[in-house]
Amino acid sequence: MRHEPAQSPHVLRGLAVEARNVTKAYGDRVVLNDFSLDMRPSEFVALLGRSGSGKSTFLRVLGALDGDVEGRVWVPRRRAIVFQEPRLMPWLSVLRNVTLGLPQTRAVKDHGLTTLAEVGLESRADAWPRTLSGGEAQRVALARAMVRDPHLLLLDEPFGALDALTRIRMHGLLRALYQRHRPAVLLVTHDVDEAILLADRILVLTDGRISLNAPVDLAAPRGLSDPRFGALRRRLLTELGVDAA
Amino acid sequence: MTPLSTSRLRTTPVQAQPASDGTAIAPVLASTRVVDLDLVDPTTTGAVPAQRPAVPRWLQRLAGPVLLVLLWQVLSITGLFDPRTTPAPVTVLNTAAGVLGSGELQAHLQASLARVLLGLAIGTALGTVCALAAGLSRWGENLIDANMEVLHAVPKFAFLPVLIAWFGIGEEPKVALIALAVWISIYINTYSAIRNVDASLVEAARTFGVGRRELITSIILPGALPGFLVGLRLALTSAWLALIFAETVNAPAGLGRMMSDAREYFRIDVIFVLLGVYAGLGLLSLALVRFLEARLLGWRRAFDAA
Numbered sequence: 244m245r246h247e248p249a250q251s252p253h254v255l256r257g258l259a260v261e262a263r264n265v266t267k268a269y270g271d272r273v274v275l276n277d278f279s280l281d282m283r284p285s286e287f288v289a290l291l292g293r294s295g296s297g298k299s300t301f302l303r304v305l306g307a308l309d310g311d312v313e314g315r316v317w318v319p320r321r322r323a324i325v326f327q328e329p330r331l332m333p334w335l336s337v338l339r340n341v342t343l344g345l346p347q348t349r350a351v352k353d354h355g356l357t358t359l360a361e362v363g364l365e366s367r368a369d370a371w372p373r374t375l376s377g378g379e380a381q382r383v384a385l386a387r388a389m390v391r392d393p394h395l396l397l398l399d400e401p402f403g404a405l406d407a408l409t410r411i412r413m414h415g416l417l418r419a420l421y422q423r424h425r426p427a428v429l430l431v432t433h434d435v436d437e438a439i440l441l442a443d444r445i446l447v448l449t450d451g452r453i454s455l456n457a458p459v460d461l462a463a464p465r466g467l468s469d470p471r472f473g474a475l476r477r478r479l480l481t482e483l484g485v486d487a488a
Numbered sequence: 489m490t491p492l493s494t495s496r497l498r499t500t501p502v503q504a505q506p507a508s509d510g511t512a513i514a515p516v517l518a519s520t521r522v523v524d525l526d527l528v529d530p531t532t533t534g535a536v537p538a539q540r541p542a543v544p545r546w547l548q549r550l551a552g553p554v555l556l557v558l559l560w561q562v563l564s565i566t567g568l569f570d571p572r573t574t575p576a577p578v579t580v581l582n583t584a585a586g587v588l589g590s591g592e593l594q595a596h597l598q599a600s601l602a603r604v605l606l607g608l609a610i611g612t613a614l615g616t617v618c619a620l621a622a623g624l625s626r627w628g629e630n631l632i633d634a635n636m637e638v639l640h641a642v643p644k645f646a647f648l649p650v651l652i653a654w655f656g657i658g659e660e661p662k663v664a665l666i667a668l669a670v671w672i673s674i675y676i677n678t679y680s681a682i683r684n685v686d687a688s689l690v691e692a693a694r695t696f697g698v699g700r701r702e703l704i705t706s707i708i709l710p711g712a713l714p715g716f717l718v719g720l721r722l723a724l725t726s727a728w729l730a731l732i733f734a735e736t737v738n739a740p741a742g743l744g745r746m747m748s749d750a751r752e753y754f755r756i757d758v759i760f761v762l763l764g765v766y767a768g769l770g771l772l773s774l775a776l777v778r779f780l781e782a783r784l785l786g787w788r789r790a791f792d793a794a
Contacts, residue, residue, distance in 0.1 A: 306695055323696070330692035334710035334787045343706070344697035371787040387696065 258317070259284045259395055259427035260305060265314035267300055267451075274300045275312070276451035284394065285425040289432060289442035293483060297451045298431045299399055305429065306397050319427075322395035323388035327403050329380035331372035331387075338368040341387045358390040359383070361423075362416060378409035382416065389420055396426040402437065414440055435479045439472060440465050447482045455482045575757040583757040584764070592746070597765065599741035603734065604727050607663045611670025611723065616716070618675050623682030623712070624704065636675050644669045644726070645733045652737060662734035669726035674719045681715020682708055714788070717781050724773035728766065 260282035267275040274297040282288055292298040303309040304316060306324045331340045342355040359365045362382040372380060381401060388396060398417075402410045418441060421428060432438055438445045439459060447455035457478065461469055480486075557577050563569050564576030571579070587593040618636065621628035647668060651661040685708050693707050735744020743762055750758035 308691060308695065324692075326688075326692065328688070330688055332689060332693070332707060332710070334713075335706060339706075343693060344699075344702065371789075373787060373789070391696070 257283065259286065259319060260429070261315075261317040262301075262305070263315045265301070265304060265312055265316060267297070267304065267309070267312045273451055275304070278314075278448075278451060278453065280446070280453070282395075282427050282429065284427050287421060287428045287430070287441060287443045289430045289438035289445045290448055291432060291435065291438050291445060291479060291483065292448035294433065296448045298448045301448070302397050302399050302429060302431045305395070319394035321391060321393050322397060323391045323393040324397045324399065325381070325384050325388050325401040327400040329372070329377075329384040331375075331380055331383055333372050335372075336368065337364065337370050337372060337375070337383050340372060340383060341390050343387060345390070355386075355390055358386045361389065361420065362386045378405055378413065381405060381413065385417070385420065389424060392424065393426045396421075396428045398428065398430045398432075400432055401430075403432070403434075410437075417441065435476055435483070436467075438479070439475055445475075445479065447479060449482070455479070572754075573756060575760060579757050580760045580764070583755075584761045587758065587761060593761070593765070596741055596743050596746045599739075599745075600731055600735065600743040603659070603662050603742065604666060604731055607666025607730070608670050608723065608727055610663070611667040611727075612674050612720070614667065614671040615674025615719070615723070616678060618671075619678035619682060619716075622675075623679050624708070633679065636672065636679075639668075640672050640676055644672065644730065648733060648737070657738045661737065662731075662739070665734045666727050666730040669730040670723040673723035673726050674716070677719025677722065678712060678716045681712035681718075684715070685711035714781075714785060717777060717784070720780070721774065721777045724777065725770070728770060728773070732766075 258281055260280060262278065262280045265275050265278045266273065276297075278297070278301060280288075280301075290298045290301065300309060302324075304312055305318050306322065307318075308324075331337075332343070335343070338352065338355050338359065341359060342351050345351045345355075356365055356368060359368055362385055364379060364382055364386065367375065367379065367383075372383065375383065381404075384401070401417075402413050405413060414437065421441075428442075430438065430441060439461070442459055445455075445457045445459060446453050447457075455478075457475065459465075459475065461471055461475075465472060467473070560569070560574075561577045564571065564574065564579075569576070575583075584593075618632050622632040622636070623629070644665070648661070648665055651664045651668075655661040655664055689711070690703065690707060693703055698707065731742075732744055732747075735742045736748065739745040743765060747759060747762050750756075750762070
């Protein structure tokens with residue numbers, strides 16, 4: 244299956260992602276079951292689900308990492324992924340990791356440095372990745388994605404392995420990057436609060452299907468003190484099968 | 489109360505404070521009983537002292553060999569060691585000075601070094617090329633890997649008669665035996681290192697538009713370099729071993745020739761000098777690989793100076 248036609252007719256329809264009737268099975272186990280999703284450009288969608296619900300599989304399909312599916316999928320040619328682990332090449336400098344896969348010109352290096360500055364790590368441009376903390380490494384991974392100026396940013400539980408305080412700072416950083424560059428974002432997460440804090444729309448995936456589609460219309464800045472935050476949180480947790488009494 | 493106690497704290501319970509939301513928090517200690525706890529200062533009691541050793545580490549490590557040689561000398565002087573089978577260290581040193589002074593050792597060492605270096609160069613080149621071909625393409629793997637596995641299974645020195653049949657009894661079979669041993673060590677380790685480059689890194693690189701050429705030069709080769717250096721270390725060890733076997737065949741010069749001459753004339757002291765030379769060459773080889781590792785694998789260190 245090809246995700247990248249030479250001329251996408253869907254550009255005119257104003258969509259960043261169009262997934263139609265996507266079905267994916269590993270042997271007898273159906274991971275995505277006739278799954279459909281449209282995303283507008285610059286829309287921030289969070290995909291929630293229990294482990295094994297198929298949320299990461301869907302992200303991998305959009306990222307062209309898992310092509311063996313039924314159905315039709317359209318995604319922008321310009322897209323980037325941030326994985327749960329930073330996946331930096333330990334033998335390449337931080338800057339060289341950011342500009343991976345791009346022509347190594349002066350302009351690209353400068354753009355890489357600018358992007359590193361956006362995540363607050365320009366001073367570590369020449370450092371080896373192993374000398375970074377977990378949060379710093381994930382910020383480099385974020386810079387590596389943003390330097391491509393993606394139309395679709397795929398985030399696969401990017402903050403799942405970070406400590407709670409670092410995660411809060413990363414939420415702020417991601418929000419700032421999103422507001423400056425406005426890519427469409429698909430955030431796969433199991434953190435309900437993270438989804439409510441960041442997303443325009445939250446989908447809950449249960450057994451390979453969307454079981455809840457909830458727009459988030461909370462005023463910024465979003466916070467736990469907002470009673471509607473709590474209401475949405477309870478609704479999502481109930482949908483996920485957690486008794487949030 | 490034990491006499492270890494250095495201070496004594498009088499602990500009294502805190503009055504239960506109502507929390508801001510009105511619910512009372514239970515006091516930590518329910519009674520008003522005064523408790524005497526046995527307290528010690530952890531900075532002085534039983535703490536591991538964090539002091540730097542007065543003697544450098546390398547000097548400490550030298551103590552073992554030096555003591556062994558001293559013991560050997562003592563046992564030789566007291567006559568417990570028969571000088572005809574075990575010469576004293578001082579005798580060995582004198583012999584070493586003699587063969588160095590006459591230039592005999594240097595000439596033989598040079599002949600052996602030339603063989604090892606040539607064999608090493610040929611073997612490393614062959615091993616690396618084969619590992620790249622087998623590691624980077626399915627066809628290369630099909631053609632090469634099974635053959636190399638069979639070659640690996642045969643003890644290398646069993647090839648010596650074949651090499652003599654092919655190349656005669658000149659320099660060629662000697663260099664060929666060393667090259668064969670090096671080739672296999674480099675191939676086995678480099679090939680498996682290429683195949684074991686972290687698949688998640690390769691996947692990430694692909695999603696960022698890394699093409700085949702950059703994938704090989706920036707991801708796979710640097711990722712396989714540690715494995716190659718392990719192969720090089722083993723290759724150096726097998727090269728010296730192969731040299732000893734190779735020089736049993738009609739060697740006009742070389743450490744092996746010197747060894748067989750010494751055996752012929754019952755010069756056990758020369759044999760001990762040669763054992764020392766082999767030890768020195770082996771240690772030098774290890775130091776060379778360590779140097780290369782430090783230079784090429786700087787990224788593996790957990791923290792840099794910056």
